[in-house]
Amino acid sequence: MIQGELFGDLPAGSTARERSEPAPGAVLLPGWLGLDEQLRLIAACREWARPPAGLHAVRMPTGGAMSVRMVSLGWHWYPYGYARVAEDGAPVKAFPPLLADLARRAVADAYGERAAEIAGAVAYEPDIAIVNHYPHGAKMGLHQDRDERTDAPVVSLSLGDSCVFRLGNTETRTRPWTDLELCSGDLLVFGGPSRFAYHGVVRTVPGSADPALGLVGRLNITVRESGLVG
Template identity: 60%
Template sequence: MSGTLFPRERAVVAPGAVHVPGWLPVDRQRELVEACRSWARGPVPLRHTALPGGGVMSVQTVCVGWHWQPYRYSRTADDVNGARVAEFPDWLVDLGRRALVEAYGEDQGYSPAEYSPDTALINFYDGAARMGMHRDREERSGAPVVSLSIGDSCVFRFGNTETRGRPYTDVELASGDLFVFGGSSRFAYHGVPKVYAGTADPATGMSGGRLNITLRETGLPD
């Protein structure tokens, strides 16, 4: 959280899962906040996703490139307004590749130059929002997921590939943090059990709440 007395250390949370604190500078965070605000206005607006069982997610979501709904991707938001989602910009591909270089380096068994994310899921958490333990498995690609945090800090729970329960590791994600998970951790369960409301730095453009931007390769044909 803001006000930390000592620098937070980079950590390998699990094989292929890397936490890099403070990776995004404040000016870059502001740019991403403005981009997310633009996407949230449409063509498909920010919304609480309805679940097949009748529940509604507490986070609000907007998508770029491909539209996600439980539990598939499409080019049009048939569960919202039927509009085609915003195009995935080239600068997000570049950002994703730089994130992989930061997390894995150039010679760690995965070439960042081959990384071609084609969708971004942007989740907005207010102070009461949570995300249950789940796996990102709608993608046909096993390429890493790049996760960026802006605004309020949170507890990010990173688990195992077999069960929603233990063993898991709780990581504090603060504004500007990068978290990448791939390799044997690509399909690990993960979630957000707590958001620390009021910890956002207004210099990022966030007066409250948390933005989480995840970049993914869907592996789906155009």
Template identity: 60%
Template sequence: MNALIPRPIREIAPGAVHVPEWLTLDQQRELVTACREWATGPVPIRHTELPRGGVMSVRTVCVGWHWQPYRYTRTAGDVNGRRVAAFPEWMADLGRRALAAAYGDGDPAAAADYTPDTALINFYDGQAKMGMHQDKDERSSAPVVSLSIGDTCAFRVGNTETRTKPYTDVELASGDLFVFGGPSRYIFHGVPKVHEGTADPATGLTSGRLNITMRVTGLTG
């Protein structure tokens, strides 16, 4: 849903850029449809178990590579042993366009070498949160492209040294793009709150929040 007051593109920190309302409504519906299909398998969506026994409140499904703390594999040994769905080329194209929008003033050539090969799709219900963490299981330092659909959330953008302050809270609404790379590639970040009831049913998601993060693993095989 478009804001009454336009929200400008903002660089929150060097290399960390928020592009509001980047996805069209049609694109959001298409992504919701794709995520629903992936959620049913071959490796279904699940609450990830952490090494120390905790369970993440978000539910996650992966494409391209399977993420489990704290590594990537082609098969999901912690779920059902099956190989995850392939990472589609249309999503790689979307990632390149996203990078161009954030960094290249809309010029696709500026992002032509970006080759994401995995996506983590997290579903947040109204009670789910994500603690402050770094995305550092990849062997590549290429930027992370993050897309939001559904309920608005508070996205906490921290620093590269500590989980604590200084940090900035950014409101991510449905259709928003957030990219972090360069000096901000390894920022601590998290989601302290999801604002229930803010999803636009026209996206195909009547409640909850989908977050799709595309990454370059730097892995082969």
């Protein structure tokens, strides 16, 4: 599907469906996951979403609830930190070897011989994953991933419906930013100068996923190295 047909008003200058580096240290690899790998991850996400320590809505300190629902693996994320206990009081689920292997491969494929230039890319030791489910109409405001104790890269995998992902700058939530089309199977890795860039999801495109996935909405899996001990 052509980008303009899918998004209509996606701003000019957004990336095409090919490998690109929308910002220093940020690498987009469209179609990185094949259909079989996507199906395997979706099945795994369904298992991770089950209680205890399963999928839940996150309430912000201001009292509002996020429109996405999430489940954490390895460490439980809450605004703005990590814990070993989930929202329901159960121990957080273990970080799975499946995601560790995928994330290491992702960083290697994204940076290749340039990995030595990116902090934490060579000896990448991921131990956290956050799975976000975006039902129709859900979005996520611009934010930084700053709750980790390391500047190692963030690995982001997209499954299901496409979305408009906004990659901003490291100083402010305002412009400049770049809007990217993320589709099912796409890999986005951001590290180095873009590790602490503001980013978010402007909107999803309901019904844009391959029906073979059997998925309603969008799943996003972000994998990180925490730098936490204990």
